[in-house]
Amino acid sequence: AHLVPGMFSPCGTMQAAGASYQWARDELAGEERQVAQRLNQSPYWLMDQEVGQSPPGARGLLYLPYLLGERSPRWNPLARGAFVGLSVSHTRADLLRAVLEGITLNLRVILEAFQAQGTAIEALRVIGGGARGTIWNQIMADVFGLPILRPILLEEATSMGAAVAGGVGVGLWKDFSQVDRMIQIDRETRPDPRRKRLYDHLYGVFNDVYASLDSAAIFAKLA
Secondary structure, three states: OOOOOOOOOOOOOOOOHHHHHHHHHHHHHHHHHHHHHHHOOHHHHHHHHHHHOOOOOOOOEEOOOOEEEEOOOOOOOOOOOOOOOOOOOOHHHHHHHHOOOOOOOOHHHHHHHHHHHHOOOOOEOOOHHHHHHHHHHHHHHHHHHOOOOEEEEOOOHHHHHHHHHHHHHHHOOOOOHHHHHHHOEEEOOOOHHHHHHHHHHHHHHHHHHHHHHHHHHHHHHHH
16 A cells, blocks of 8 residues: 555565675775775766776676565566676676666566556656666666656655655645655656667567576576
């Protein structure tokens, strides 16, 4: 049930989206973390600069983001992460881009589960620290084929929702429409048709790789 009376909030949960990029930060981006500390800068900002050095598709490298199994709609606790297509010519930039693309391709699986049930989605709002990355915003727009809307408040978005809930509860505001007056869009990122075609192809490969590993019981055998 949604907080607003009479409404419902359908959810699609990915198990290791932010956790995958955090893993990449900790295990693949040690140099960026050191430089970021000296510059008093976010290591993710430096990682994004490196991701920009790799072309869309990460030169044929795919990442399965199942570090903790997976939830909706795959519901597979045995699923595990993988890099597929890795060659000697791939760079750290390709690995980092593949991680972002793999997360986003898997989010498309969830998005299409909603669309298959008749949900019309015209644009997506993104919140949280990861939403600050302009490159990731563009990857999402191109993978989903939808505009990505980034509000001014990102890390504070959930706290704002809690504040509005409390404000309505104590009578400060009469209803939850107050939140619409508080949300302001800072940036809109639109899909590029050429990259959208590339990611449509990679999305098919991504799903084929998962299905192949799952149907052959590879995850179960490793477990």
